[in-house]
Amino acid sequence: MSLKLPKPLVSASWLLSHLNDKNLIVLDCTIPKVTAKKTLIEQKKQIKGALFFDIKNVFSDIKAPFPNTALSPQEFELKAQELGINKSSIIVCYDDLGVYSSPRVWWLFQLMGFKNIAVLNGGLPKWKEEKFPIENQQKNNLSKGNFKVDYQPQKITYTKEVLSSLEDKNILIADARSKGRFYTTEPEPRKEVKGGHIPNSVSFPFGNILKDGLVKPKEDLLKIYKELNPDEKELVFTCGTGITASILALGAAITNQKSYAVYDGSWTEWGSTEGLPIRNLIWKI
CATH class of the missing domain: 3.40.250.10 (Rhodanese-like domain)
Incomplete structure (x- = not known):
């Protein structure tokens, strides 16, 4: 039986204890703040095993006149499947700034009718503070998932x-x-x-x-x-x-x-x- 997330927020210690669960997917949902100054780009670090969830270029309508416009349900379903997400997945999303862009991804999945998702409280900074496992950002060969949308307008x-x-x-x-x-x-x-x-x-x-x-x-x-x-x-x-x-x-x-x-x-x-x-x-x- 797949694990059910009891609340929309989980701690770093909770995630560590479930990091090897079969159906767990960890999503790196990082975007830069619009007000942030550009700095020298270093090798991107991520939580071990995380997948990058590209809010800006994949999970927003790039043809829309305004930034971060939500995808249609049909487009979101296809993109989520391409990321390897299944109906049985357990998703934890986080970002590099603590709690900034990851709630956007949590909300997008809520909009699409998927509830087994939570935000990592404190994000990557808290994870690093606890000295939990990180790695360089990886490119993954992903199998197509069977995620289905149940749109909540x-x-x-x-x-x-x-x-x-x-x-x-x-x-x-x-x-x-x-x-x-x-x-x-x-x-x-x-x-x-x-x-x-x-x-x-x-x-x-x-x-x-x-x-x-x-x-x-x-x-x-x-x-x-x-x-x-x-x-x-x-x-x-x-x-x-x-x-x-x-x-x-x-x-x-x-x-x-x-x-x-x-x-x-x-x-x-x-x-x-x-x-x-x-x-x-x-x-x-």
Whole structure:
């Protein structure tokens, strides 16, 4: 019987103890931060046996006008099969920055109806800190998997739906970007994108639910999400391009929020589309 992951977050010690399980697949989901400075590229290291999950070039629609646009269910199913993923797989995803892009992959699989997946808390930095086995990045000859999509459209939302929901008091839009970007006291990293935020949205930086590269304990998250959403409204998470909004979605899953979705185009689409309302007053933080 295949192992079932009890929660959407696992520790480095848990992963080490299951690293040789037959159906386990470890996915390296690393992407660089859009605000990061380019540095000398060293030999890429990974958790022993990991496969690289290419968010940018394989698991996003590269023909779409905005970054990190989710694939169609049919395309995702094919790409996941090509990566050797099966219906019986147990997936743990991680990234080199701790908890940054790996929740995006966790959310993509949730969107596609696959639940036996978790994020490695602390990612590669925590794994290295524990001195657990790493290796140079490998090229793998993979057998095609039998992964199947069971699409869950309620987990994603688009500009048209967000626009129509702005006056809906049962919906709360939470923005994972920094307060500086939300309140326009700092510029957007993409020059073609206006500054500001979606009207009636609230600032909820993804760092609120992290500490020292780890997702905060569940008891802390329960307080944080209760303060964010005391009336248990439907949550819509947005950010720059849908990456860090997925961190908030992970926190929502850990705290058993009733209803939440990720705005796939996020601020890059909203802030570069003519005719959409924008709040861009500079507020004191």
